[in-house]
Amino acid sequence: MRRLGDIAAPLALLAALCLGWEAACRLLRVPVYFLPPPSAVLAALWSRAPLLLESALNTLEMALLGLACASLIAMAVALAAGLHRLLESAVRPLAVALQVTPVVAIAPLVSIWAGIDHPERAVIGLAVVVAFFPILSGAMTGLKAVDPDLQRLFRLYGAGRLQTLFGLQLPSAAPFVVEGHRVAAGLAVIGAVVAEFVAGSGGTQGLAWRILEAGNRLRTAEMFAALLMLAILGLVVHWAMAAAEAWILRRWGAR
Amino acid sequence: MIAHLRDAVVDYPGRGRALGPFSLSIEPGEIVAVAGPSGCGKSTALRLLAGLESPTSGVAGREVGRGATSLVFQAPTLMPWATAAANVALPLKLEGLDRSETARRVAGALARARVPDVGAALPRQLSGGMAMRVSLARAVVTEPELLLLDEPFAALDAITRRALVEDVHRLWTETRPAIVFVTHDVEEAVYLASRVVVLTPGPGRAAAEIGVDAPLPRPEAFRTSAVFRDTVERVSSALATAMGEAA
Numbered sequence: 001m002r003r004l005g006d007i008a009a010p011l012a013l014l015a016a017l018c019l020g021w022e023a024a025c026r027l028l029r030v031p032v033y034f035l036p037p038p039s040a041v042l043a044a045l046w047s048r049a050p051l052l053l054e055s056a057l058n059t060l061e062m063a064l065l066g067l068a069c070a071s072l073i074a075m076a077v078a079l080a081a082g083l084h085r086l087l088e089s090a091v092r093p094l095a096v097a098l099q100v101t102p103v104v105a106i107a108p109l110v111s112i113w114a115g116i117d118h119p120e121r122a123v124i125g126l127a128v129v130v131a132f133f134p135i136l137s138g139a140m141t142g143l144k145a146v147d148p149d150l151q152r153l154f155r156l157y158g159a160g161r162l163q164t165l166f167g168l169q170l171p172s173a174a175p176f177v178v179e180g181h182r183v184a185a186g187l188a189v190i191g192a193v194v195a196e197f198v199a200g201s202g203g204t205q206g207l208a209w210r211i212l213e214a215g216n217r218l219r220t221a222e223m224f225a226a227l228l229m230l231a232i233l234g235l236v237v238h239w240a241m242a243a244a245e246a247w248i249l250r251r252w253g254a255r
Numbered sequence: 256m257i258a259h260l261r262d263a264v265v266d267y268p269g270r271g272r273a274l275g276p277f278s279l280s281i282e283p284g285e286i287v288a289v290a291g292p293s294g295c296g297k298s299t300a301l302r303l304l305a306g307l308e309s310p311t312s313g314v315a316g317r318e319v320g321r322g323a324t325s326l327v328f329q330a331p332t333l334m335p336w337a338t339a340a341a342n343v344a345l346p347l348k349l350e351g352l353d354r355s356e357t358a359r360r361v362a363g364a365l366a367r368a369r370v371p372d373v374g375a376a377l378p379r380q381l382s383g384g385m386a387m388r389v390s391l392a393r394a395v396v397t398e399p400e401l402l403l404l405d406e407p408f409a410a411l412d413a414i415t416r417r418a419l420v421e422d423v424h425r426l427w428t429e430t431r432p433a434i435v436f437v438t439h440d441v442e443e444a445v446y447l448a449s450r451v452v453v454l455t456p457g458p459g460r461a462a463a464e465i466g467v468d469a470p471l472p473r474p475e476a477f478r479t480s481a482v483f484r485d486t487v488e489r490v491s492s493a494l495a496t497a498m499g500e501a502a
Binding site: 157163 | 334335
């Protein structure tokens with residue numbers, strides 16, 4: 001009963017907001033190019049669904065590629081830092097600096113490096129940049145979150161540095177690593193969209209380009225439809241990662 | 256002598272003295288209980304004997320190799336991502352033993368710890384008593400010469416606790432390792448050990464050493480004997496004196 005309420009409550013709020021929005025647009029005769037009513041947005045979404053879906057998949061593909069690259073690099077760096085404390089001290093400030101620098105500010109630079117003819121590289125590159133820190137931070141924290149008594153057992157039984165790293169520290173870090181990936185996946189989508197905006201060309205055919213394209217033509221309902229698709233994409237990524245996290249943690253042995 | 260501490264002192268920077276000076280020698284095949292109040296440094300003494308810490312001053316020595324020493328903690332300390340069998344196999348895997356021999360010895364150790372059927376279970380699927388038995392199986396799978404038990408049953412209910420004490424006795428009769436058993440339960444110490452070393456409140460020093468005049472292993476009926484009651488009385492009184500002197 002409570003679960004049903006949890007699902008129904010946000011849907012009821014959304015329906016009420018849409019009804020209010022629709023009524024306001026009609027009663028106040030708001031121009032469609034300024035604020036289209038939800039019915040116009042849904043109509044645009046329906047008519048452009050195949051194109052928007054294709055664009056969403058493009059954005060998703062590049063975000064996931066970025067996430068995969070970020071995962072490989074961040075895990076390799078975290079494992080290396082787990083072997084040498086000095087390396088961790090060296091890496092952490094640089095990673096934090098990268099994290100606190102706004103992604104929009106880095107985007108033009110990444111676009112230049114990727115090359116004007118390869119906007120998809122810039123999109124993946126920027127997704128890597130934003131997804132890198134949560135994975136690195138989670139892995140570095142997790143590698144140290146080891147049960148001290150288990151660590152003592154490994155020492156007592158003569159485990160080498162690599163045996164302890166891969167046999168104890170890495171499995172112990174699993175919940176932190178998974179959490180880092182969940183956060184990073186959402187950020188990778190944001191990074192990909194920002195890069196598409198900065199690239200400002202149709203080369204990537206992602207959702208940001210659809211928003212730009214519709215905006216340039218003052219087709220505001222289509223802008224809203226692309227935005228809606230972007231929100232749906234974000235939610236799908238969030239739910240998929242949350243489900244993957246729950247599954248992995250169950251397999252991992254968490255209570 | 257299989258392991259010893261001679262005037263061992265452990266100081267932790269910023270936290271002061273945790274133990275000592277404390278001396279203790281362990282002979283092969285004997286069971287020694289180290290009893291004392293919380294925070295007296297019992298676990299620190301055990302870590303010195305295991306070679307996991309070095310004394311700030313004094314000597315901590317073992318005449319057995321690392322592979323011949325096992326340790327059981329207050330909590331089962333199992334890897335949550337690994338099955339019970341994989342947990343028990345840990346020391347053998349780290350030693351580089353081949354798979355078939357490892358599987359054979361793991362099955363044997365689980366059977367000796369009276370949990371032969373839990374090999375495929377994850378730690379979260381085990382009760383507290385079963386998890387502790389898996390922990391015991393991991394400790395005996397290497398057939399250690401020195402078995403160190405750090406208040407292993409403190410978190411268990413009275414019935415499970417009594418059953419596990421019996422299991423420790425039984426495991427001891429099979430391979431006769433030297434056992435050092437840290438506890439703050441006087442009755443448990445007297446029932447299980449051939450001698451009880453009483454520590455003063457922290458930093459722990461030896462306040463008394465009391466022999467238990469009954470052969471090992473002991474029947475359950477020993478708990479109602481005059482020797483048992485008398486020894487419990489002497490250990491309790493030594494503890495009370497040590498506490499009083501400290502106060």
